[in-house]
Amino acid sequence: MIDELVEIRVIAGQETAFVAAVKQAKPLFLAAKGCHGLRLTRSIEVPDLFRLLVRWETVEDHMVGFRNSDAFGEWRRLAGPHFAKPPHVEHLETMIAE
Amino acid sequence: MIDELVEIRVIAGQETAFVAAVKQAKPLFLAAKGCHGLRLTRSIEVPDLFRLLVRWETVEDHMVGFRNSDAFGEWRRLAGPHFAKPPHVEHLETMIAE
Numbered sequence: 001m002i003d004e005l006v007e008i009r010v011i012a013g014q015e016t017a018f019v020a021a022v023k024q025a026k027p028l029f030l031a032a033k034g035c036h037g038l039r040l041t042r043s044i045e046v047p048d049l050f051r052l053l054v055r056w057e058t059v060e061d062h063m064v065g066f067r068n069s070d071a072f073g074e075w076r077r078l079a080g081p082h083f084a085k086p087p088h089v090e091h092l093e094t095m096i097a098e
Numbered sequence: 099m100i101d102e103l104v105e106i107r108v109i110a111g112q113e114t115a116f117v118a119a120v121k122q123a124k125p126l127f128l129a130a131k132g133c134h135g136l137r138l139t140r141s142i143e144v145p146d147l148f149r150l151l152v153r154w155e156t157v158e159d160h161m162v163g164f165r166n167s168d169a170f171g172e173w174r175r176l177a178g179p180h181f182a183k184p185p186h187v188e189h190l191e192t193m194i195a196e
């Protein structure tokens with residue numbers, strides 16, 4: 001299991017609309033093959049900086065399966081208009097669990 | 099509840115020793131007032147980039163309580179020698195939960 005980490009800068013004033021869009025898009029992720037959950041955080045120090053964490057069975061489930069699906073286009077259609085710039089994407093493996 | 103996020107660049111070749119140091123330091127966090135868990139991730143794309151996520155009841159539990167405790171000094175004594183540069187710290191609030 002790995003986490004997709006997406007760092008998203010949101011256009012000032014559109015934070016509430018962005019969170020609503022992620023809520024609307026959440027079922028698209030949860031229905032995708034290999035997806036095991038989604039969390040959205042907001043930075044307290046940098047309030048336009050959001051981080052989306054999506055848990056996948058494999059990197060391929062995200063980068064091949066999801067990215068090439070209609071659900072990805074729908075996710076970008078919902079959330080993309082609120083992005084201040086292209087988001088930064090990484091994948092994380094857990095070394096020490098909670 | 100909030101998450102402390104620490105982005106840590108580890109000196110090349112010291113990744114295994116760093117993870118061992120965080121494992122050793124984990125009880126220091128878990129014993130601290132207001133601490134509810136700790137997770138360490140490693141970036142797949144940037145293998146010297148680790149992220150420590152510590153769950154606290156409040157930002158003050160981290161920035162005042164923990165930072166001024168002996169446990170913080172012990173944490174830095176264990177993990178600090180492996181830092182390639184000063185870590186970046188933010189605090190995150192959860193907007194959408196898993």
